[in-house]
Amino acid sequence: MEEEKNYRVEKKVIIELISKIVKEVNGVYSIKKGILGKDIKIKETPEGPEIFLGLIVKRGTSVPAVVEELQRKIKQELEKTLTASVKKIDIAIKGIKFSS
Numbered sequence: 001m002e003e004e005k006n007y008r009v010e011k012k013v014i015i016e017l018i019s020k021i022v023k024e025v026n027g028v029y030s031i032k033k034g035i036l037g038k039d040i041k042i043k044e045t046p047e048g049p050e051i052f053l054g055l056i057v058k059r060g061t062s063v064p065a066v067v068e069e070l071q072r073k074i075k076q077e078l079e080k081t082l083t084a085s086v087k088k089i090d091i092a093i094k095g096i097k098f099s100s
Contacts (some may be wrong), residue, residue: 003014009011009082011042012080014042014049014051015040015042017077017078017081018040018045018051018053018074018078018084019031020044021041021070021073021075021090022053022055022070022080023069024073025048025063025066025069025073026061027057027058027061027062027066028055028056028057028058028061028066028070029055029056029057029058030055030056030097031053031054031055031056031078032053032054032055032056032095036055037052039053040052041053045087047057047085048084048085048086048091049078049086049087050086050087050088050089050090051074051086051088051089051090052062052090052091052092053089053090053091054071054091054092054093054094055092055093055094056095056096056097057093057095057097058095058096058097059096059097059098059099063093067091070091071091072088074086074089075089078089095098
């Protein structure tokens with residue numbers, strides 16, 4: 001019989017953790033901000049959270065490489081920290097930052 005967990009992690013905690021990880025990945029300029037703040041959405045499912053975020057990348061960056069690295073790091077960190085599996089991480093490129 002599987003033991004039920006007696007705690008809950010607030011979405012804002014997961015968002016803060018994801019924001020920290022995003023800052024560590026080379027090639028990411030920022031998380032695209034929406035009207036209500038950062039553009040990170042989390043949908044809870046029985047199989048684990050589904051994460052959606054929009055990014056602005058730096059010009060000259062390999063988008064596939066950045067996306068793969070970010071997905072890997074987010075998944076590893078959340079699974080290590082929360083000991084729960086992540087169902088999906090969807091990343092949308094919302095813009096490219098050109099140097100001025």
